[in-house]
Amino acid sequence: MRAIVTVIGKDHVGIIASVCGLLAENGVNILDISQTILQEYFTMIMLVDTSACEVSFAELANALKEKGEESCLSIRIQREDIFDAMHRI
Amino acid sequence: MINSGEILQTIEMIDQQHLDIRTITMGISLRDCAHPDIDVCCRKVYDKITKYAENLVKTGEDIEKEFGIPIVNKRISVTPVAMVAESCEADTYVPLAKALDRAAETVGVNFIGGFSALVHKGCTKGDEILIASIPEALAATGRVCSSVNVATTRAGINMDAVAKMGRIIKEAAAMTAENGGMACAKLVVFANAVEDNPFMAGAFHGPGEPECVINVGVSGPGVVHHALQAVKGQGFDVVAETIKKTAFRITRMGQLVAQEASRRLNVPFGIVDLSLAPTPAIGDSVADILEEMGLSSVGAHGTTAALALLNDAVKKGGVMASSRVGGLSGAFIPVSEDAGMIAAVEKGALTIEKLEAMTCVCSVGLDMIAVPGDTPAETISAIIADESAIGVVNNKTTAVRIIPAPGTKVGDVVDFGGLLGTAPVMPVNPNDSSAFIGRGGHIPAPLHSLKN
Numbered sequence: 201m202r203a204i205v206t207v208i209g210k211d212h213v214g215i216i217a218s219v220c221g222l223l224a225e226n227g228v229n230i231l232d233i234s235q236t237i238l239q240e241y242f243t244m245i246m247l248v249d250t251s252a253c254e255v256s257f258a259e260l261a262n263a264l265k266e267k268g269e270e271s272c273l274s275i276r277i278q279r280e281d282i283f284d285a286m287h288r289i
Numbered sequence: 290m291i292n293s294g295e296i297l298q299t300i301e302m303i304d305q306q307h308l309d310i311r312t313i314t315m316g317i318s319l320r321d322c323a324h325p326d327i328d329v330c331c332r333k334v335y336d337k338i339t340k341y342a343e344n345l346v347k348t349g350e351d352i353e354k355e356f357g358i359p360i361v362n363k364r365i366s367v368t369p370v371a372m373v374a375e376s377c378e379a380d381t382y383v384p385l386a387k388a389l390d391r392a393a394e395t396v397g398v399n400f401i402g403g404f405s406a407l408v409h410k411g412c413t414k415g416d417e418i419l420i421a422s423i424p425e426a427l428a429a430t431g432r433v434c435s436s437v438n439v440a441t442t443r444a445g446i447n448m449d450a451v452a453k454m455g456r457i458i459k460e461a462a463a464m465t466a467e468n469g470g471m472a473c474a475k476l477v478v479f480a481n482a483v484e485d486n487p488f489m490a491g492a493f494h495g496p497g498e499p500e501c502v503i504n505v506g507v508s509g510p511g512v513v514h515h516a517l518q519a520v521k522g523q524g525f526d527v528v529a530e531t532i533k534k535t536a537f538r539i540t541r542m543g544q545l546v547a548q549e550a551s552r553r554l555n556v557p558f559g560i561v562d563l564s565l566a567p568t569p570a571i572g573d574s575v576a577d578i579l580e581e582m583g584l585s586s587v588g589a590h591g592t593t594a595a596l597a598l599l600n601d602a603v604k605k606g607g608v609m610a611s612s613r614v615g616g617l618s619g620a621f622i623p624v625s626e627d628a629g630m631i632a633a634v635e636k637g638a639l640t641i642e643k644l645e646a647m648t649c650v651c652s653v654g655l656d657m658i659a660v661p662g663d664t665p666a667e668t669i670s671a672i673i674a675d676e677s678a679i680g681v682v683n684n685k686t687t688a689v690r691i692i693p694a695p696g697t698k699v700g701d702v703v704d705f706g707g708l709l710g711t712a713p714v715m716p717v718n719p720n721d722s723s724a725f726i727g728r729g730g731h732i733p734a735p736l737h738s739l740k741n
Contacts, residue, residue: 206297236293243293243297245296257354261354261355274304278357279356279357280291282358282545283296284291285541286295286538287291287538
């Protein structure tokens with residue numbers, strides 16, 4: 201299953217490393233990354249494949265959320281379908 | 290791949306503009322639960338609902354997590370109870386309301402709708418008992434919602450039922466006087482009720498519906514408001530196009546969630562109801578949209594035109610986004626559930642008369658309106674008659690959900706809590722309508738030709 205991970209918050213050292221580390225630990229493969237800084241705000245969007253993920257989607261979502269809260273970031277994972285539905289006919 | 294701007298736009302809609310799935314409502318037929326013994330009937334009703342809806346809440350929560358979209362309510366609608374209970378040898382259906390309440394509590398849904406009767410042409414024995422049971426049923430339960438259909442375009446208006454519902458509303462208010470007449474917030478009087486509405490308090494599983502079905506209601510007044518902020522000062526063609534595009538996006542998401550819920554629960558997908566349903570939260574208001582179109586306050590002259598445009602554009606945008614659109618679909622204008630409407634009432638800009646005009650073009654009717662506790666039953670019946678006439682003549686659904694809050698007067702505020710919000714008590718026309726309501730009988734169905 202393909203999903204989109206978004207990381208939004210104030211920029212600081214090690215954001216990509218920590219998020220990628222957590223995804224790797226859970227067997228989530230990263231397919232694409234785009235990252236930018238918008239008015240000091242760090243914005244990263246990743247396309248990931250969760251088919252080999254070792255925990256449930258809900259657990260992964262919670263782990264990412266908690267990881268984000270530790271470092272003042274909003275991190276979420278959502279199935280790609282919702283973006284397709286909303287923006288593609 | 291979807292581009293990052295689109296992804297961030299979706300997230301902003303959810304995070305900052307209150308985009309959500311307002312409800313996943315499972316419709317369950319109870320027609321096979323009829324039994325002469327009301328206790329057996331109650332048991333069958335309880336067993337069937339708890340079996341069919343066992344996984345409803347869990348499935349809703351799973352989808353919520355995976356798609357990252359809030360699903361605010363999981364609810365159940367059932368066959369109008371008057372039809373199910375009619376074969377019971379009982380003189381009250383309150384035990385059935387309690388059975389519904391217990392079943393709702395067991396499966397974890399916050400409302401269950403369908404303590405209802407369809408009496409637009411006349412009452413059966415069961416309809417009479419059900420209507421008489423409404424005040425106690427709503428006072429004795431927390432989650433049960435009730436509705437009565439008193440008129441249709443094809444049948445006309447049952448004025449005996451209209452007279453009766455005025456008295457029932459007063460009685461329901463009196464039985465829940467300590468909660469501001471809360472029971473009335475769970476009671477809707479309809480004209481042209483729809484069979485597949487997923488929204489409370491008027492949801493029931495109509496007699497033409499299948500055994501079990503999943504209906505989804507989407508919302509998002511905040512998203513429409515935000516989109517209109519980007520086209521300030523531009524012509525109404527631009528406004529209509531902008532609303533259509535936004536409604537399309539919102540509905541596509543509802544369709545996705547509806548199909549996913551239907552697949553996981555192994556229950557057929559019924560409809561998506563694309564309604565702009567406000568909540569008391571700031572930024573989740575239909576009034577804000579109307580004001581964004583250029584009105585200094587909702588209620589000002591021009592409000593009806595603005596609402597007509599909004600209601601129509603929402604439907605046009607949504608229709609293409611879903612394989613099946615149904616329910617009430619359009620813009621709701623409840624007072625207590627919309628911060629902008631409350632503000633307009635409090636500053637005297639919005640009256641019941643203007644709301645009545647707005648119901649000619651909105652998706653339902655006079656909704657969540659508190660009036661003084663001493664408002665006579667006949668005046669409430671007359672309000673229902675007016676609203677029914679609008680629905681019957683214009684071939685649309687209209688409804689009245691009015692709360693004569695005991696002990697209150699104009700200017701007081703009644704708090705119902707949660708999604709039901711806070712209602713400022715509004716003045717009603719003080720002139721007497723009792724001789725009109727006292728006539729009883731039937732207002733004939735309108736002519737459908739010679740339309741000038």
